[in-house]
Amino acid sequence: MSEEQNGKLEDQSWPELKLPDLLFTDTVQQIHASIENEWDSLRQSACQTAAGRALWNHVVHDPLAELFAGETYLRSLYGKIKKDRLTNAREVSGVILAVRTMWFDSKIEAALNSFYGGAAQVVLLGAGMDARAYRLSCLKETDVFEVDFPEVLQMKTTILQAATESTNDCQHAKMTAKSLNRVEADIRDNDWLQKLQISGFVPEKNTVWVLEGILYYLSHSHAMEVLKIIAANCTLTHTVLLADFMNKPSTTLSSSIFHFYSDWPDHLLPSLGFSDVSLSQIGDPDAHFGLLHDPLNLFNKLRSLPRSLQTHPDDGTPCCRLYLVQASGSPNQAIP
Template sequence: MPFLVGLCSVCFFRLKRNQNGKGEYRKNKWMHSWTSWVPSFSSTIITLDTIELPSNIGFVCGSLFLSLTTIPLPVGAILCRKRPINLLYSLLLLPIPLWFKDMSGKENGMPGDPEWLELKIPQLLFTDRVQELHAIIEKEWDCLQRSACQTAAGRALWKHVIHDQVADLLAGEKYLRNLHEKIKTDRLNNAREVSGVIIAVRTLWFDSKIQAALDSSSGGEAQVVLLGAGMDTRAYRLSCLKDSDVFEVDFPEVLRVKTTLLQAAIESTEHFRMKAKSLIRVAADVRETDWPEKLQLSGFLPEKKTVWVLEGILYYLSHSNAMQVLKIIADKCAVTQTVLLADFMNKPSTTLADSIFHFYSDWPDHMLPSLGFSHVRLSQIGDPDADFGLMNDQLNLFNKLRRLPRSMQTNPDDGTPCRRLYLVEASGSPNQEIP
């Protein structure tokens, strides 16, 4: 639509300008009639701003504008010495390539604002109490537990899409700086995939699926269990949890530090309050078999509809531990309405050097029904329900990957392994028909 409006306005102004007093059209004088160019450029800008161009097209268009307009026009105006106004007008065109550059920034999901390149660390992170807690994380937590801070840093630096007020406090300075450096480098290199975008899309996918699962239950009254909750703050972020009891399961040391950090946030941050009906933290190791019992002792009701959130945890477990966790959850389908939301790595994703990942599944959509789930839906980053306006560049890695058959383990274009992250939604209930 804006394109049509733009096109019509160009034609109108140019024809009008080239009409003589008798209503006849003059010979082409458009090079001199600078007023006819103004609407044509503004309409082009409106059009290009509205349609979503991949960053490479933005770059090509920017270069084209630069070479066609901002250089020849002033030169022509000076050489001809006819219309000084052309010179003035040409100078007005100079910012156009900058605008294109800005548009490319929006393309890969980051704000175009150059100030963003500066990392702003909240004052609260420099207080003694908070510094002591982060020192404990560094000294006493293993890399598995510290992965919770890395994901929180992702949410903190993608706060323009994930509105997590306290993610930076939970992540800590070190993880914020590390990720910020990577993002800065990616942006300066005009990378198609900016670091942290996976965390952003993954978080938004889980948010949207939790909301959908609660909307579909009567009065939104379901329990939500976050296994390996880490520094997750959904109980404080999502209003859709207002009728839900939330259970966060993680190692005791993780939950202890998290609780104290959040207490500091509550005391010093205005309007930072819990949104869930209740929040219960359950210290447990999901590799053991007693975690369901610990959950129940904390108030979990086995017969109540439950949404299980396994975000960023399965692949840290061994194959047998991960399958055991999935089986425990799948068995709940025989008792009550059960929704499982989980992300799975495929095999090539776990084979990175120094990888601490173990469990993988190339076909979770085949494996979960065999455990007892009746409906399984699998998405990949960049699919319509896992895009969130952050995957517009059709040539970015995720879009390229999801167009390849899932059985393919190596990318035929460049020989790189097809590392995929599957976002999976599965459900089941006592009266289900197993397909």
């Protein structure tokens, strides 16, 4: 798709909200009622992310996202999008999530291609309601591992079973990855890597680690421990880390939820053992996908300012940044 064509995506008439019949079956409604009543904000964020992918499906193309999101989160976000478009908002709700998803999709494919053949693995830490194993064709020769809380993965499995049993939605639940293993583990505990290996993960096999929308929910010590464990794999095999990092001002958006931050992740990761690190900000050439044209969009305004600034010089507001980072290393390149 050309830049000109891609740039028109945001301007097209937004489709009316039409929810799939499967969302209204007893099984799926009961699941989402439990999610809304019993899950904490961290776990519920998995469904909110799915809602963003569902309502930006014209660019993300995730046929399972509606089922994973549930009616409540879909209607809530749709209402925000409708309001944003009526008021000509510079940034339509969910667009950053769409850009982030597309950035990770493109980098996963590029990383797998960089391995020059041979078996590969993709590990999704804090996988939530991620459906990449069902929608990315680049995973057809790849073993995928989803790591998350037991209740999240169990709910996800139940929803997928309902889709498989439905004559209208069974095609959506067809896996594109070579294999998929769900690993019930809390990455804040010290046994998640062991559980991953028990599930079939091979430390010596080329691996892409995906940490999308997860690091900033962790404490500083837990996040650093996860990053160190992944970095240690650089001494064993070709290892690629894909992650998004908040800077310090971003954590103030919800101080009760967001904890870990790094203002300079491109400095942090080499210190842990990654030999090659590249950083993008939302709106950069590889992180806009024709969806962020407005030069006064918050993220475009921030890109022109030094990253060391914590507050905007024009109005004193916090400079809330989201960094998209790719890091890699291998046994013959790893920093000792």
